[in-house]
Amino acid sequence: MIHWKLASHSLTHHGRENGLFVLASSVLIAINYIFWNLLANHSLKQSMNGDILINIIGIGLVFVVMIAVIFMFYVNSFLMKRRNQELGLYNMLGLTRNDLRIILIIENVCLYLVSLIIGFVLGMTFVKLAFLVLQRLLADYRIKETFSMSAVVIVTMIFGLTFVAILAYDFLRIRQIRPVDLWKLSEKGEQEPKSRWLTGMIGVILLGSGYFIAVTTKPNAGSILRFMIAVILVVMGTYLVFITGSIIFLKFLKSKPAFYYQPNHFISISGMLYRMKQNGAGLASICLLCTSILVTIIATTSLFVGEQNLVQLWNPYDIITTTPQPISQQMRSRTAQIAKQTDVKMSSRRQYRMTTPTAGNLKADRFVKNESSKTSHQLGTLTISEYNQVQGTHRQLTGNHLLIYTPDNSYRNHWITLNGKKYPVKVIHHFKMAVNYQHSIFQPVYVITANERLAQQINPTPWLYLQGFNLSGSKQNQKRFSFILQQTLHLQNTELSSKVIQQALFKSLFGGFLFVGILISITMSLATALIIYYKQVSEGIADAKRFQTMQQVGLSQAESKKAIHSQVLLVFMLPIVGAVIHLGFAFPAIRSVLTIFSMYNLKLLMTVSAATIALLVACYLGVYWLTTTVYQRLVNRS
Amino acid sequence: MPLLTLEHIRRIFKENSQQIVALKDISLTVEAGDYVAIMGESGAGKTTLLNIIATLDKASSGTIKLEGQDLNELTERNAAKFRREQLGFVFQNFNLLNTFNNRDNIFLPLVLAKKSHQDMIQRLKPLAAQLEITSILDRYPYEISGGQRQRVAAARALITQPQLLLADEPTGALDSHNATSLLQLFDQVNNQGQTILMVTHSAVTASHSKRTLFIKDGVIFHELIRGDQDQSAYLAKITGSLTALASEEVQS
Numbered sequence: 001m002i003h004w005k006l007a008s009h010s011l012t013h014h015g016r017e018n019g020l021f022v023l024a025s026s027v028l029i030a031i032n033y034i035f036w037n038l039l040a041n042h043s044l045k046q047s048m049n050g051d052i053l054i055n056i057i058g059i060g061l062v063f064v065v066m067i068a069v070i071f072m073f074y075v076n077s078f079l080m081k082r083r084n085q086e087l088g089l090y091n092m093l094g095l096t097r098n099d100l101r102i103i104l105i106i107e108n109v110c111l112y113l114v115s116l117i118i119g120f121v122l123g124m125t126f127v128k129l130a131f132l133v134l135q136r137l138l139a140d141y142r143i144k145e146t147f148s149m150s151a152v153v154i155v156t157m158i159f160g161l162t163f164v165a166i167l168a169y170d171f172l173r174i175r176q177i178r179p180v181d182l183w184k185l186s187e188k189g190e191q192e193p194k195s196r197w198l199t200g201m202i203g204v205i206l207l208g209s210g211y212f213i214a215v216t217t218k219p220n221a222g223s224i225l226r227f228m229i230a231v232i233l234v235v236m237g238t239y240l241v242f243i244t245g246s247i248i249f250l251k252f253l254k255s256k257p258a259f260y261y262q263p264n265h266f267i268s269i270s271g272m273l274y275r276m277k278q279n280g281a282g283l284a285s286i287c288l289l290c291t292s293i294l295v296t297i298i299a300t301t302s303l304f305v306g307e308q309n310l311v312q313l314w315n316p317y318d319i320i321t322t323t324p325q326p327i328s329q330q331m332r333s334r335t336a337q338i339a340k341q342t343d344v345k346m347s348s349r350r351q352y353r354m355t356t357p358t359a360g361n362l363k364a365d366r367f368v369k370n371e372s373s374k375t376s377h378q379l380g381t382l383t384i385s386e387y388n389q390v391q392g393t394h395r396q397l398t399g400n401h402l403l404i405y406t407p408d409n410s411y412r413n414h415w416i417t418l419n420g421k422k423y424p425v426k427v428i429h430h431f432k433m434a435v436n437y438q439h440s441i442f443q444p445v446y447v448i449t450a451n452e453r454l455a456q457q458i459n460p461t462p463w464l465y466l467q468g469f470n471l472s473g474s475k476q477n478q479k480r481f482s483f484i485l486q487q488t489l490h491l492q493n494t495e496l497s498s499k500v501i502q503q504a505l506f507k508s509l510f511g512g513f514l515f516v517g518i519l520i521s522i523t524m525s526l527a528t529a530l531i532i533y534y535k536q537v538s539e540g541i542a543d544a545k546r547f548q549t550m551q552q553v554g555l556s557q558a559e560s561k562k563a564i565h566s567q568v569l570l571v572f573m574l575p576i577v578g579a580v581i582h583l584g585f586a587f588p589a590i591r592s593v594l595t596i597f598s599m600y601n602l603k604l605l606m607t608v609s610a611a612t613i614a615l616l617v618a619c620y621l622g623v624y625w626l627t628t629t630v631y632q633r634l635v636n637r638s
Numbered sequence: 639m640p641l642l643t644l645e646h647i648r649r650i651f652k653e654n655s656q657q658i659v660a661l662k663d664i665s666l667t668v669e670a671g672d673y674v675a676i677m678g679e680s681g682a683g684k685t686t687l688l689n690i691i692a693t694l695d696k697a698s699s700g701t702i703k704l705e706g707q708d709l710n711e712l713t714e715r716n717a718a719k720f721r722r723e724q725l726g727f728v729f730q731n732f733n734l735l736n737t738f739n740n741r742d743n744i745f746l747p748l749v750l751a752k753k754s755h756q757d758m759i760q761r762l763k764p765l766a767a768q769l770e771i772t773s774i775l776d777r778y779p780y781e782i783s784g785g786q787r788q789r790v791a792a793a794r795a796l797i798t799q800p801q802l803l804l805a806d807e808p809t810g811a812l813d814s815h816n817a818t819s820l821l822q823l824f825d826q827v828n829n830q831g832q833t834i835l836m837v838t839h840s841a842v843t844a845s846h847s848k849r850t851l852f853i854k855d856g857v858i859f860h861e862l863i864r865g866d867q868d869q870s871a872y873l874a875k876i877t878g879s880l881t882a883l884a885s886e887e888v889q890s
Contacts, residue, residue, distance in 0.1 A: 257755040266742070266749045274737040549733045552694060553747050553794070554722020556715045 003099060007106035010086060017082065017537075021075050022115050024530050028068040029119025029159055031523050034127045035061045036151035043144045044134075049508040053138075056509075060516035064523050069162050071527045076166045078534045080173055087174065097174055104170050112163045116156060123155075130519075137304070137511030200248055203240025210234035211585040217592065227589060234582065238288055243280030246574065250276060263559060267550070268567035271543065282535050283575050289528040290579035290616065291586070293521045297612045298583075299590055300517030302605050303510040306594070309601055311506060313407055314436050315499040317350070317468030319482060322437065322495050326465050327351060334488055342481040344473030350390050350433055351467035354382040354446075355459040357437045362406070362445050366417035377406075378442040379418075380464070381455040387448050390433050400424070403448035405431045408595070411445075418447070418458045433468055438494045443595060475500050529623045536568070536627035540634030547635045557636065564632055572624050576617060583609070639706070641801060641833055642668040642691070647700035649686050649856075660686040661697070662856035668802075668835060673828045675847035676837045677880070682853045684837045685806065691835065692725060692804055693717040705801065722747045726795030728836075730807035732787045734779035734794075741775040744793045751798070761797050769793050769823065785816030792823060796832070803827070805836035809843045821846045841880060845873035852879060859883070 011018055038057050044050055087100045095103075124147070131145040210233030217226045250273045254260050260269060272279065321327070339346050357380035360369040367379050384397040397403065402425045404411050409429055416425040428448075436444050449455045471478050482498035485491070547560050555563075591605060649661040661683045668674055678684045689695035690702060693709050702709045704724065712720055727733075734743050741762070742749075748758045766772040769789045774782050779790065788808065795803055805824075809817035817840075825846055828834055836847070844850045846869070852860040860879055864872045 261745065261749050261755045261758065263750050263752065266746075270735075270737045270742065546735055546737060549735060550746065550750075551718065552692075552721070552727060552729075552733065554718050554720075554725075554750050556718030558715055559718070559750070 002095075003102045003106055006090065007103045007110070010083065010103070011107060011110060014079075014082060017079055018111065020530065020533065021079055022111060022118065024075055024526065025072060025111070025115040025159070026119035026122060027526055028064075028071065028523065029115060029155055030123035030126055031064055031519060032061075032068060032155045032158065033120060033123030033151055034130050034519065035064055036154050037123070037127050037145075037148045038130070038134075040148040040150050041143070041146060043142060043146070047138070047140050047143055047508070049505055052505075053508050053512040056512040056516050060520055063520050065158060067520075067523050067527060068158075069165075071530075072162050072166060073169070075530065075534065076170070078538060080170060081538070083170075084173065100174050101171060104167065104174070108163055108167050108170070112159065116159065119155075119159075120152065130515075133518075134511070134515055137515055138508050139511075140508070197244075197248070199240055200244035203237050203244060205237075206233050207237030207241055210237055214585050214589045217589065230589070234585075235288060238578065238582070239281060239284045242284035242287065242574070242578070243276075246280055246283070247273065247276045263555075264563050264566045267555075267563040268570060271546070271567055272571065275539070275542075279535075279571070282531060283571065284578075286528055286531055287575035287578040287582070289524050289531075290575055290620070291582040293524050293528070294579060294583045294609075294612055294616060295586055295590065296517045296521050296524075297616075298605070298609050299593065300510070300514040301612065302590075302594060302608045304514040305608060306601060306604055307503075307506045307510050309604070311499060311503050313434075314439060315497055315502055316433055316435065317348070318471040318478065318499045319485070320433075320435055320466065320468040320497045321489075321491060322435065322497070323465050323491070324356075324462060326353075327467050331489060335485060338481060338484050338488060339471075342473070342477050342484060344471045344477050344481050347470045347472065349467065349469040351465070352382060352386040352390050352433065353463045353465045354380045354386070355455055356380065356461040356464045357442075357444065358459055358461060359442060362411065362443075365413045365415060367445065369419075375442060377445050378437060378440065379445040379447060379459060380437065381447045381449055381459045383452055383455055384448055384450055387431070391431065397448065397450040399450065400454060401426070401450065403428050405429075405434060405446040405448070406443065407434060408443065416447075423458075433466065435466065435468075435497070437464075439497070525619065532572075532623050533627050533630070536631045537634065540631040543631075544635050560635065561632065564635065565628065568624065568628050568631065572620070576620055579616075580613060583613070640667040641670045641672070641705060642666075642835075643701075643703045644691075645701045647687075647690060647697045647702060649683075649690065649695070650698045659856055661690075664700070664853075664856070664858060666851065666858060668833060670801075670833055671828070671831050673824070673834045673846070673848040674836070675844035675850045676835070676853060677839055677841075677844055677850055677876070678853035678859075679839065679883075683856045684839075684853055687853065688804060688806055688835075688837050691802075692727065693721055722750050723798065724801045726798060726800035726803045728788070728791050728795050728803070728805040728808045730810035732779070732784075732791045732811070734787055734791055736778060736780050739776055739778050740771065740782070740790045743779065743790060744775075744797055746794060747798050758797075761799075762793070765793050765797055768826075783816075784812055785819065788812055788816065788820055789823070792820065796827065801833065803832055803834045805834065805838075807838055807840075808836060809838065809840055817843065841873060841876045844876050845869050850876055850879075852883060854883060 035057060038044060039054060039061065045054055047053070083104075087103070090103075091097070091100060128145055131143060135141050135143055210230045213226055213230040213233065217230070250269055253265070253269055254273065259265055336346070357378035358369055359371045359375045359378050360367055361375065362377040362379070367377070384395055384403070387393070387403070388395055395403070400423050402416065402423045404416065404425050405428050409427070411425075411427055414425060416423055425447075431446055434444060434446060436442075447455075447458060449458065471481060473481070478498070478500045482496065482501060486493075486496045547555070547564075551557070551560060587609070591602070594605065644664055644666050647661055647664040648659075651658045651660055664683075664687060676684055676687065686695065690697050691704075691709075693712060696710055707720070709717075709720070721727075734740075735746070738746065744762060744765075745758050748761070762775075766775060769792060771786065771789050771793060774786055774790075779787055782790070788811075792808075795805075808824075809820060812820060821843060824834055824836075828848075834847075836843070838844055848864050850862045850864075851858050852862075860883070862872070862875055862879060867875075
């Protein structure tokens with residue numbers, strides 16, 4: 001009976017901490033439920049490109065479960081710090097360790113059950129919203145939300161296991177409780193952190209090399225591993241730099257008497273230095289979470305917003321065929337027949353031939369053939385007469401003069417070396433029928449020559465025959481048209497590209513990315529906000545006595561408010577500034593990854609990034625304001 | 639004109655619609671250069687009285703003036719300014735901040751008063767020598783002994799050259815050796831003209847003062863003046879008064 005009493009006392013007495021814990025875990029449970037529910041949904045699986053979507057959701061799920069487990073442990077450590085004192089007191093008053101364990105079990109089971117109930121209520125409410133959003137994003141209204149018992153069971157089990165693990169961890173901690181320590185606690189002062197130049201330097205080096213790799217890596221199949229290495233280096237570097245770098249910086253400030261001996265600086269610098277070691281890790285975590293949120297949102301939003309762009313780029317015409325044999329009269333009449341049959345009208349037909357593109361890399365002044373994991377471009381050639389015919393222009397080319405076209409307009413040189421020979425070259429900015437051959441991850445490069453001989457000399461590959469035309473008619477009919485066309489003409493998947501079909505594919509692919517990105521970002525934002533909150537609360541409790549003494553010695557309340565603001569603001573700005581710097585260095589990488597999806601629109605990416613940063617900073621300041629208020633209440637309460 | 643004047647000070651705490659009278663009616667004056675000890679049992683109102691003088695608390699009625707300045711009328715901001723400029727504090731548990739080293743702990747009131755760093759150094763030098771803490775200035779409060787801590791706290795109280803030094807059980811957490819040396823220090827600064835007002839329930843500590851006031855149930859019950867007596871005679875009188883106070887309780 002006494003166990004119940006003590007457990008319920010502890011649960012109600014520390015309502016705010018426990019409330020936050022329940023809030024955090026129930027939101028995590030809700031998000032997990034949404035993911036598992038999506039995964040089990042039949043209408044989603046059977047929708048167009050449903051399996052791709054399910055895969056994306058699966059990847060997102062792994063993230064969310066990981067964040068949930070790590071974060072629950074983190075929050076629990078805060079609860080445990082306070083509990084340790086209480087349990088130590090009970091221990092001293094005569095309760096055995098077993099009694100303490102029973103109290104902990106009761107507390108944790110209560111927290112678990114309440115979180116579970118709230119979590120499922122939230123989850124089942126918001127899964128409806130999630131489906132509405134998903135319908136919108138995918139433009140598919142046949143997707144229907146259903147209740148999933150398996151999702152409930154799985155989530156209950158995942159969190160049940162997490163709670164059991166947390167309990168096991170708490171039990172370990174209990175074994176270390178010694179009532180004697182309770183007395184010492186108030187006496188014992190914390191050591192001033194020592195600045196470790198060596199670790200600081202290592203941190204800077206790790207961070208620098210991570211940045212370097214991120215910036216210098218070109219997008220190709222082999223770059224994933226390099227990016228992973230860059231990420232790991234940046235993560236480790238961030239932790240070391242935040243822990244040691246901030247100490248070195250603060251010590252430097254402290255060594256300047258004219259700066260240090262001013263009321264605001266005096267209080268905040270010494271306060272931060274005092275707990276910088278434990279702070280550094282927390283700030284680094286906040287910084288990394290903010291970075292992840294930024295990268296996730298920017299990448300997924302850019303993809304989603306850029307979808308139109310991409311479809312346009314890959315499909316300058318509604319239908320494009322790319323065949324190794326010339327387009328025969330028979331093929332054309334069959335095509336017209338199918339159009340009639342499926343009730344669509346064809347228009348603005350164009351055709352040309354080019355040499356089959358060769359894989360390689362476009363450098364500043366040359367194109368190097370190369371088919372490996374480092375490949376980033378593919379180069380094809382066509383004659384000026386074909387170009388003029390497609391484009392409707394009357395350009396002239398003589399001798400070995402060339403024209404070059406890349407969708408991202410990145411080539412700037414007046415000369416280009418191809419196959420070991422140097423040619424004078426002019427950059428052109430438009431080509432109506434630039435297609436991405438086989439929809440590969442390589443960026444197309446078009447080189448236009450004066451004649452066929454030169455075209456073959458530069459790129460000695462078989463000719464490829466392309467035709468493109470637009471369609472008018474209902475989407476359904478257009479889909480049927482391309483379907484029947486592919487079957488009748490026996491075209492490979494790579495030989496026919498249909499805009500309507502691709503649009504649907506990208507809608508589900510990028511819509512899925514964005515959806516999962518948003519859910520993951522919400523989870524990470526929640527984690528960040530709570531870390532900040534717990535940090536502020538624990539520091540507020542620790543600082544209360546300090547400020548009380550300073551007020552006795554002559555610090556007014558207005559001045560303590562100012563000091564608190566300058567301290568908290570500095571602590572708060574560090575991670576967000578760090579996150580923006582990280583993003584700056586991740587930017588080329590994001591851009592590279594996006595070029596894999598043929599997105600070369602830098603302006604779009606910049607706009608999305610700026611908007612995302614602004615949004616994040618606004619939310620961040622909101623959390624800052626809220627937690628500072630709590631902090632101030634704690635400090636001024638005495 | 640006396641340095642500090644209290645007239646009919648009354649302090650009532652309201653708790654759950656119940657009124658608790660901490661100070662009933664206190665009137666006293668302290669001249670510049672005086673050394674006053676206030677004695678009384680726990681709950682007699684000693685700390686409440688000290689808090690009111692320290693502007694940390696306000697009287698419910700009555701007037702309190704330091705050098706003609708009415709302390710009841712100070713705003714929160716001016717009270718803070720007043721504390722750091724006119725008052726010095728020595729607490730039972732030292733109240734040193736572990737986030738600062740000893741030097742910065744002593745500098746704290748000067749920093750709050752926005753004094754120049756040069757000025758701080760100049761003020762600290764003779765004071766540190768007098769208090770014998772020069773060698774521990776760069777260490778932290780948690781690295782030094784209790785006696786040393788109390789001397790650092792005394793330095794923090796004295797460095798502003800306050801009108802009035804307030805001490806709340808200054809020897810409460812010290813062993814007799816450290817207590818004696820702290821009291822000798824108090825004697826010394828008092829001889830140099832420093833006004834001291836301290837709250838204690840140690841008769842030995844009180845015997846260093848020039849005047850001892852006994853508080854009971856929120857009023858000044860009795861007063862002893864040292865005059866030309868030597869310390870042991872004065873101590874005997876204080877102990878006698880305390881015994882009388884206690885036995886009266888037994889009788890009533």
